[in-house]
Amino acid sequence: MRIGYGRVSAKDQNPERQLVKFRELGIDERYIFVDKLSGKDFNRPRYQAMRLMIREGDLVYIDALDRLGRDYDGIISEWKYITRELKADIVCLDNETLFDSRKFRTMGDFGKVMEDQFLSLLAYVAEQERKKNRQRQAEGIEVARASGVKFGRKRIEIDEAFIKVYKQWRSGVISATEAMKELNIKHRTFYRRVREYEEELL
Incomplete structure (x- = not known):
């Protein structure tokens, strides 16, 4: 069975670009899972629902590795759980040449070593990008506050x-x-x- 997993970081972001790719692959809408949450951890309802559905031989498509998550250790752990424990496969659509676990599987033990190296590098990059985004956001808030912008819910005048x-x-x-x-x-x-x-x- 083919499964699609998409993620955007906020509720006001649109995952449609990812969904179009899954539909073009012919993935049934019932097996497309989307979260509108940060990738800092894997406590996401739709991700967990997908995880419970995966069976041996299934193929999970994600748009890019950072859609799976942005936590270094978590990405590696989840990838290995899906591909080695559940014996399903994962394909990253933005870089199928490097990230198609089926290719590593055909290479035996050497494939596992290669896969581990690529995963470590890309997961590290994904986590660093998350940290940069968080830092940029914090800096932006500080600049806005210094300019007099107030954050939080607007107080309603008591009548x-x-x-x-x-x-x-x-x-x-x-x-x-x-x-x-x-x-x-x-x-x-x-x-x-x-x-x-x-x-x-x-």
């Missing part, structure tokens, strides 16, 4: 209606549930506004 309901709730006239219903807001929003209002009172 008279909220204050009235707040006082009734604090005095025990109404319950928190009744207060939320009266203001037409949810649990988390209510308590966030309570905290903000009480901070203003200090």
Whole structure:
């Protein structure tokens, strides 16, 4: 069976380019798995679902090695688990010449040595790129803060209606549930506004 695994780092990023490649290979939509999460570890729901599905003889396609992950040790561990323990194969579409585990498999023990060398090099590069991205992001945030940009959720101005309901709730006239219903807001929003209002009172 052929399986496709795609990943983008954030929810607002589009994995369509990867999905097009999988569809062109004729992979059934049921066997295409996509996560919109960082590659720092492998605790990703769709990746774990795919991992449970893989059987001996299956072929897993990924667009590039860093789509599998960006953690040096994790990439090597997962690659070996899939190819050596599960006895499935992995193909990296952006570099099939080097990263097609079927080719290494035909070379026997020497193939394993070659595969280990290539994996170590590419996994290291993938992890270093993740560290650079994180550093660039942190530097960008610091520059923005220095320029007066504020991060985080915008505080909502506390109006008279909220204050009235707040006082009734604090005095025990109404319950928190009744207060939320009266203001037409949810649990988390209510308590966030309570905290903000009480901070203003200090």
